[in-house]
Amino acid sequence: MESDNRPRQEEGKRQEEGKRQRVRANMVNVFIMGKRHVVPEHATIMRAIEYAGHQIIRGAGCREGFCGACGTLYRLPGDYKLHTGLACTTLVKEGMSLTQIPAVPMEKAIYDVEKLRPDVNTILEVYPVAARCVACNTCSKACPQQLQVMDYVQAGLRGDIALVADLSFDCVACGLCALRCPAEIIPHEIGILSKRLFGRHLRKESRELDERIREVRAGKFDAEYDELMVMGKDSLNKLYYGRDMEP
Numbered sequence: 639m640e641s642d643n644r645p646r647q648e649e650g651k652r653q654e655e656g657k658r659q660r661v662r663a664n665m666v667n668v669f670i671m672g673k674r675h676v677v678p679e680h681a682t683i684m685r686a687i688e689y690a691g692h693q694i695i696r697g698a699g700c701r702e703g704f705c706g707a708c709g710t711l712y713r714l715p716g717d718y719k720l721h722t723g724l725a726c727t728t729l730v731k732e733g734m735s736l737t738q739i740p741a742v743p744m745e746k747a748i749y750d751v752e753k754l755r756p757d758v759n760t761i762l763e764v765y766p767v768a769a770r771c772v773a774c775n776t777c778s779k780a781c782p783q784q785l786q787v788m789d790y791v792q793a794g795l796r797g798d799i800a801l802v803a804d805l806s807f808d809c810v811a812c813g814l815c816a817l818r819c820p821a822e823i824i825p826h827e828i829g830i831l832s833k834r835l836f837g838r839h840l841r842k843e844s845r846e847l848d849e850r851i852r853e854v855r856a857g858k859f860d861a862e863y864d865e866l867m868v869m870g871k872d873s874l875n876k877l878y879y880g881r882d883m884e885p
């Protein structure tokens with residue numbers, strides 16, 4: 639009786655194909671949600687996901703590291719750590735195993751910033767969970783913006799609202815710190831609340847800002863705004879990238 643060799647032949651073909659793909663120049667193997675894909679070696683995680691055939695419907699916004707929509711978890715071969723990063727700015731590496739997180743669940747706190755005082759009682763009233771902080775620094779290690787997240791949470795617990803606003807200024811609200819916090823705190827919510835409190839109650843008066851607000855309210859920029867609203871993508875890009883940047 640003849641044996642059926644087909645399964646072995648199929649497996650052999652699969653292995654050959656695997657080898658062929660691995661040696662293809664300028665490509666790397668990545669595992670996207672558990673499935674291996676061969677993608678360009680200099681791709682960002684976001685580009686690699688799209689190259690692999692996925693359409694990103696949630697979890698992409700600015701694609702330039704500003705909006706925080708694309709938080710991602712990944713592991714690298716031989717490294718026990720669970721890494722965090724933004725999919726639009728983190729490059730793929732050989733053997734990377736990744737999952738992009740479309741959103742980090744959180745409950746919206748409702749408050750009227752006009753009626754709140756800029757102190758620790760407000761932080762604890764709006765986000766009582768903040769008191770659970772054990773100062774482990776896991777949040778800072780997870781932050782793709784390299785912010786001192788634990789320091790600003792602790793500053794909030796001391797009522798130093800100005801320091802929280804300062805330390806959390808560059809937060810993009812990706813939520814990766816919240817995903818990793820063992821105390822279930824959502825640090826960036828404390829940052830956002832503090833920035834609002836600072837802006838409403840603690841900021842020094844600025845004549846320039848007040849003047850600009852008056853101009854906006856008086857409609858000084860309405861014509862320019864209307865022009866922007868009907869401008870094509872190319873013209874908007876040109877304007878955006880050609881804008882004056884602070885050094």
Ligand code: SF4
Pocket residue numbers: 706780781782783784785787808809810811812813814815816825826
């Ligand atoms: S503080 Fe948290 S939410 Fe803000 S950028 Fe860092 S990890 Fe993301």
Ligand code: SF4
Pocket residue numbers: 770771772773774775776777778787788791818819820821822823825
């Ligand atoms: S990870 Fe959570 S508990 Fe640890 S320092 Fe940050 S906020 Fe505090």
Ligand code: FES
Pocket residue numbers: 697698699700701702703704705706707708724725726727810
């Ligand atoms: S898409 Fe905006 S930060 Fe990645």
